Amino acid sequence: MTAQSAAAAARATVYGYPRQGQNRELKKAVEGYWKGRVGADALRTTAEDLRRSNWRQLSDAGIHEVPSGDFSYYDHVLDTSVMVGAVPERHRAAVDADALDGYFAMARGTQDVAPLEMTKWFDTNYHYLVPELGPDTVFTADPAKQVSEFKEALALGLTARPVLVGPLTYLLLAKPAPGVAADFEPLTLLDRLLPVYAEILADLRAAGAEWVQLDEPSLVQDRTPAELNAAARAYRDLGGETDRPKLLVASYFGRLGDALPVLAKAPIDGLALDLTGSAAGNLDALAAVGGLPGKRLVAGVVDGRNIWINDYEKSLATLGTLLGLADRVDVAASCSLLHVPLDATAERDIDPEISRWLAFARQKTEEIAVLARGLGQGTYAITAELITNRAALASRAGSALTRDPAVRARTAAVTDADARRSQPYTERTTAQRARLGLPPLPTTTIGSFPQTDELRTARADLRGGRIDTAGYEERIKEEIREVLSFQEKAGLDVLVHGEPERNDMVQYFAEQLTGYVATNHGWVQSYGTRYVRPPVLAGDISRPEPMTVRWTSYAQSLTDHPVKGMLTGPVTMLAWSFVRDDQPLADTARQVALALRDEVNDLEAAGTSVIQVDEPALRETLPPRSADHADYLAWATESFRLTTGGVRPDTQIHTHMCYAEFGDIVQAIDDLDADVISLEAARSHMQVARELAAHGYPREAGPGVYDIHSPRVPSTEEATALLLKGLEAIPAERLWVNPDCGLKTRGWPETRASLENMVAAAREIRSRP
Ligand code: GLN
Ligand code: ZN
Numbered sequence: 001m002t003a004q005s006a007a008a009a010a011r012a013t014v015y016g017y018p019r020q021g022q023n024r025e026l027k028k029a030v031e032g033y034w035k036g037r038v039g040a041d042a043l044r045t046t047a048e049d050l051r052r053s054n055w056r057q058l059s060d061a062g063i064h065e066v067p068s069g070d071f072s073y074y075d076h077v078l079d080t081s082v083m084v085g086a087v088p089e090r091h092r093a094a095v096d097a098d099a100l101d102g103y104f105a106m107a108r109g110t111q112d113v114a115p116l117e118m119t120k121w122f123d124t125n126y127h128y129l130v131p132e133l134g135p136d137t138v139f140t141a142d143p144a145k146q147v148s149e150f151k152e153a154l155a156l157g158l159t160a161r162p163v164l165v166g167p168l169t170y171l172l173l174a175k176p177a178p179g180v181a182a183d184f185e186p187l188t189l190l191d192r193l194l195p196v197y198a199e200i201l202a203d204l205r206a207a208g209a210e211w212v213q214l215d216e217p218s219l220v221q222d223r224t225p226a227e228l229n230a231a232a233r234a235y236r237d238l239g240g241e242t243d244r245p246k247l248l249v250a251s252y253f254g255r256l257g258d259a260l261p262v263l264a265k266a267p268i269d270g271l272a273l274d275l276t277g278s279a280a281g282n283l284d285a286l287a288a289v290g291g292l293p294g295k296r297l298v299a300g301v302v303d304g305r306n307i308w309i310n311d312y313e314k315s316l317a318t319l320g321t322l323l324g325l326a327d328r329v330d331v332a333a334s335c336s337l338l339h340v341p342l343d344a345t346a347e348r349d350i351d352p353e354i355s356r357w358l359a360f361a362r363q364k365t366e367e368i369a370v371l372a373r374g375l376g377q378g379t380y381a382i383t384a385e386l387i388t389n390r391a392a393l394a395s396r397a398g399s400a401l402t403r404d405p406a407v408r409a410r411t412a413a414v415t416d417a418d419a420r421r422s423q424p425y426t427e428r429t430t431a432q433r434a435r436l437g438l439p440p441l442p443t444t445t446i447g448s449f450p451q452t453d454e455l456r457t458a459r460a461d462l463r464g465g466r467i468d469t470a471g472y473e474e475r476i477k478e479e480i481r482e483v484l485s486f487q488e489k490a491g492l493d494v495l496v497h498g499e500p501e502r503n504d505m506v507q508y509f510a511e512q513l514t515g516y517v518a519t520n521h522g523w524v525q526s527y528g529t530r531y532v533r534p535p536v537l538a539g540d541i542s543r544p545e546p547m548t549v550r551w552t553s554y555a556q557s558l559t560d561h562p563v564k565g566m567l568t569g570p571v572t573m574l575a576w577s578f579v580r581d582d583q584p585l586a587d588t589a590r591q592v593a594l595a596l597r598d599e600v601n602d603l604e605a606a607g608t609s610v611i612q613v614d615e616p617a618l619r620e621t622l623p624p625r626s627a628d629h630a631d632y633l634a635w636a637t638e639s640f641r642l643t644t645g646g647v648r649p650d651t652q653i654h655t656h657m658c659y660a661e662f663g664d665i666v667q668a669i670d671d672l673d674a675d676v677i678s679l680e681a682a683r684s685h686m687q688v689a690r691e692l693a694a695h696g697y698p699r700e701a702g703p704g705v706y707d708i709h710s711p712r713v714p715s716t717e718e719a720t721a722l723l724l725k726g727l728e729a730i731p732a733e734r735l736w737v738n739p740d741c742g743l744k745t746r747g748w749p750e751t752r753a754s755l756e757n758m759v760a761a762a763r764e765i766r767s768r769p
Contacts, residue, residue, distance in 0.1 A: 009376070010319075010329055011064040012372035013063060013161070013330055013331070013332050014063060014066070014067060014365060015215070015250060015336045016337060017067070017070065018340070018523075018525070019050065019070075019072060019338070020523060022342060022343070022346070024531060026046065026073075030043065030073060030074070031529050034108075040100055048152065051152060057362065061366045062369030062373070066153060066161070067213070067336075068153045068160040068161065068162050069145065069150065069162045070338070073104075074104065074529075075127075075129050075527065076165060077129055077165060078103070078106060078107055078129040080131070080165040080170055081106070082103065083141070083143065083200065084139045084170070084193060085139050085142055086131055086139060086174075087102070088116065088177060088178075090114070094113070108528070116129040116130055116132060117130045122217055122221075123620065125575075126527070127527035130173065130174065133174045133175075133180075133186045134179070135180065137177070137192070139192055140196065141196045141203070143200040143203040143204065146164065146200065146203075150162050150204060150207055151208075154207075154208055161209065162209055162213065163213040163336075164214055166214035166216040166218075166249065167190065167214070167234050168187075168227075168231050168234055169215060169218040171189060171190060190230055194237050201241065201244045202241070202244060205245040211245055211247075212245045212248070213250050214238075214247060214248070214249050215252075216231070216250065216263075217251060217335075219251050220251055220252070220255060220257070221254075221624045221625065222624075223259060228258055231259060231262050232265075235247075235268050236266060236267060239267030240267060246269035247268040247269050247270070248298060249272070251271070252272070252335035253305075254279050255274070255278070255279045255281045255282045255625070256285065257285075260289060261289045264286070264289045264291075270295055270298060272299075273299060274300045275301050275334065276301065276304075280318070283318060287321075291324070291325030292325060295326055296326065296330065297322060297325065297328070297329050298330045298332045299330065299331055301371065302331075302359075303333070304364070307340055307341070307344070307522075307578045308357060308582075309357055309359045309367070309392055310359065310371070312386055312390075313386070315371050316379065319371065320375075332368060333368060340364065341519065341522035342523070343360050343362040343521070344358040344363050347521060347522065348520070351517075357395070357396045370382050374386075402580075403540060404515070406542070407540040407594075408540065410594055411587065411591055414590065414594070419638050420673070421641075426698075431650035432650050432652045434650070436494075436562055436652065438494070439766060441732060441735055441737050442737065442762075443493045443736075443738065443762050444493060444564065444678075444702070445487075445738055445739055445742075446614075448496075448743055449483045450743055450744065450745075450746050451500070451745070452479075452748070454475070455479060458472055459503060479498065480497050480498060480500060483497065483555075484497070484555055485558075490756050491759045493561065494561065495562070495564065496555075499566060499742070505568045505742075506572065507535055509568055510573070510577065511535075512545075512547045513543055514541065515538060516535050516536065516537060516538065516541065518535045519536065522534070522536075536577065536578045537588055540591055541592050541595050542595055546599060546602045548567065548599060548603070549565075556608065562608075563608065564610040564611065565600075565612065566611075566612050567599060567600065568613075569596070569614055569615040569618075569655065570590075570639040570640065571636045572614060573592050575620065586638075586639075589636065589639040590638075592639070593638075593640070593642040593643045594642065600613070600644055600646065609650070609652065611647070612655065613640065613674070614655065614656045614657075616656065618665065620659065621636070622665070636668070637672055640655070640674075641671075641672065644673075645673075652675045652676060653675050653676070654677070655672055656677070657679055658680045662688055663695070666692060666695035669692075675699060676702065677699065677702070678701070678702040678703075678704065679740075680740040681722075681726075681740065682705055683707050683740075685722065688703045690728075693730060701734060701735065702735070702738040703730075705719045705726070706739035706754050707740055708739050708741050708742070708743055711746065713757065714758070715757055716757040716760040717761075718757075719757055719760075720761040720764055723737060723765055737758060737759075739754070739755070
């Protein structure tokens with residue numbers, strides 16, 4: 001095929017769409033079902049309506065080939081487990097009794113049975129349910145969901161392409177089932193899994209699917225030669241089947257690297273590549289392997305994970321280059337649109353200047369359609385769109401919001417010394433001990449205390465104008481008094497104010513920083529029925545005035561114990577927001593760091609002797625390729641040090657991280673140059689403490705002794721046992737006693753009892769000879 005005919009055939013497509021609906025109808029229906037207020041039929045109808053309206057939206061926007069099967073009541077990886085019959089033994093009875101209830105039991109657990117574990121979907125903020133597999137796993141094909149959703153789309157007269165998690169990615173995302181040896185490798189089940197995929201593909205073919213998409217984002221991560229061989233084998237087998245639809249293998253979230261030649265050679269019919277940001281390197285790599293002669297290339301030129309408008313001219317240039325490299329070039333977003341909010345036009349409070357720069361899922365599908373038209377018919381067919389696009393991009397580039405001279409001058413003037421404390425850790429720790437006068441094994445918490453219904457109501461009342469600011473602040477103070485008085489009574493050593501004024505640990509700061517924009521409806525699925533509204537780092541960041549000082553100072557005025565100031569760190573601010581795509585992440589991080597540095601310094605000036613800067617996202621933001629780690633860790637740790645580097649030696653800097661796998665970033669944690677770190681450890685029986693010790697981590701640390709993810713109250717004996725375990729790895733002079741994480745999702749009764757037991761455990765060990 002010539003480049004011209006490849007262009008003429010260009011089609012617009014997407015891999016997936018937000019599931020929740022305009023008003024989060026899905027969340028309401030599913031949660032209603034759990035509470036028994038919505039029947040199974042009503043839930044199904046809601047789901048069907050949402051799917052239909054999504055497909056209509058896509059098709060009206062000019063998407064030629066719509067995805068099917070991407071919808072989910074909870075999670076698409078759990079759907080895949082159901083599709084291949086990988087139901088854990090402990091859930092079998094529930095699934096056999098009622099498929100829908102069994103499905104939710106796997107997702108959420110029941111009174112007696114634990115759910116599947118949940119973890120992050122690559123480096124996004126979406127969480128999937130981890131498949132549990134073992135040597136005895138038997139796969140069986142259950143294509144019902146895929147087939148029926150495909151037929152629904154077909155019934156609307158649309159061209160649909162079922163989207164499945166690919167077999168390799170499915171196995172690479174799995175873990176050994178409970179009771180199976182920890183070194184069991186799910187990938188060894190590939191030969192058992194492939195026939196099941198072949199059967200499902202045949203069923204979809206029989207239902208009328210011309211193309212089926214198999215998602216293999218795992219292939220953008222570092223893969224061993226054995227894993228690449230498995231990929232080659234999988235697609236040789238599936239491609240070799242006779243009774244099959246055409247296979248589109250989709251990669252996203254980065255560049256394919258060594259997996260590109262493997263897939264290019266495989267007997268599949270199409271390949272989808274991410275061509276945004278640093279994945280743009282896929283283009284040269286594709287040229288280097290000689291392109292995809294005879295195959296379909298789906299070009300992910302519209303960023304599916306961020307909310308900025310596309311640069312049409314740049315995308316068209318990329319698409320033009322690709323034309324010579326494949327038989328047919330289609331236009332898509334870089335990944336499923338699941339990771340962006342639904343519709344930017346729903347935002348009425350955003351400055352119209354900024355609104356022009358935003359594209360959510362709905363706007364992105366329009367962009368994809370425009371680009372496909374421009375590619376297929378020539379740019380004259382999209383003249384008006386090009387003019388509008390160019391003007392919007394120019395407005396963004398020239399805006400005073402994206403270029404604040406004062407911020408730019410300040411970031412440019414940053415020196416190495418700014419990102420360094422005035423004394424090394426070993427010296428300042430003496431000064432801190434003298435100032436704080438804490439007992440050995442000091443006790444503290446991670447910051448938040450239960451966010452009660454009364455607090456949420458107060459916030460809603462403030463928004464709804466039912467109470468004024470003064471009334472709201474009085475309620476917050478009341479809460480702080482209660483939190484303080486409990487901590488004093490319980491005998492904690494370093495107290496917190498409890499964060500009652502914060503709706504969310506990122507949004508609270510975003511709302512107060514210039515350059516940040518919050519959305520009203522920008523919901524994105526985090527897991528199951530939990531949705532978050534990440535704020536947008538839209539422009540240069542500055543802090544017009546202190547953000548937390550008066551609350552911390554108020555709390556400090558109520559007690560003689562040190563009250564810990566509490567901030568969200570720069571890396572986490574970026575990780576849980578939509579970031580700028582018009583400057584390096586490192587530059588944005590530096591701006592946020594300087595704004596937070598002012599807050600840290602103001603806290604210190606107000607008399608705060610302990611300041612915690614939370615960085616739970618440090619580990620999860622590691623790029624998928626290890627070749628990119630050093631670069632990331634350099635700016636990430638520098639921005640933390642820039643935030644905290646301006647304080648006196650006797651001011652103690654804490655940091656906090658959640659999640660348990662730290663082995664590979666202990667050096668980076670040390671590079672933060674914090675004085676104390678608290679980490680999640682209760683469930684893993686202090687594994688983290690052992691890992692820190694194994695890497696020679698030299699600083700004070702508080703591995704959590706209270707699992708805050710469950711309402712269970714740990715007994716004093718349990719907490720004591722965990723502390724003794726911790727002491728095997730970390731000496732008493734450096735061990736802190738704290739829960740795993742913040743307490744905002746807990747209720748008061750269990751929080752009280754658990755913290756009292758935790759303090760009792762610390763005292764019990766202190767009293768030992
Ligand atoms: N300070 C925050 C809290 O206690 C930390 C939360 C987190 O790390 N996720 O809620
Ligand atoms: Zn945490």
